[in-house]
């Protein structure tokens with residue numbers, strides 16, 4: 001029915017399309033495809049940080065991304081997961097809406 005069609009359309013509406021440098025990072029963390037929800041983007045970025053061991057083993061909220069593509073995208077050597085603002089700024093620059 002109409003509301004289902006609308007729900008499906010809205011469901012698609014919250015998909016985002018990462019620009020190539022970010023897409024490569026997400027794919028390195030196991031992402032498939034080219035459009036994702038923001039939640040999926042965050043999940044894969046977290047996975048990337050873990051598999052690349054970019055977080056500090058003792059201070060696990062600190063991410064040292066200097067020298068990694070992630071650091072290139074963020075324009076940072078390090079950041080704390082307690083202050084997500086640099087990550088959101090980077091996403092604004094590297095995500096486009098995938099609305100058809």
Ligand SMILES: C[C@@H](c1ccc(Cl)cc1)n1cnc(-c2ccccc2)c1-c1c(C(=O)NCCN2CCN(C3CCCCC3)CC2)[nH]c2cc(Cl)ccc12
Pocket residue numbers: 042043044045046047049050055060061081082083084085087088
């Ligand atoms: C609240 C959330 C968050 C999410 C977004 C932001 Cl911008 C900040 C913070 N968060 C809290 N700690 C982390 C984290 C910390 C160290 C290593 C990996 C992830 C995350 C991040 C997740 C995530 O999807 N988190 C799921 C649960 N995490 C708990 C922490 N766990 C690890 C902590 C280090 C030791 C191993 C487990 C992994 C699963 N995605 C992210 C992507 C980035 Cl660019 C940065 C950080 C995260």
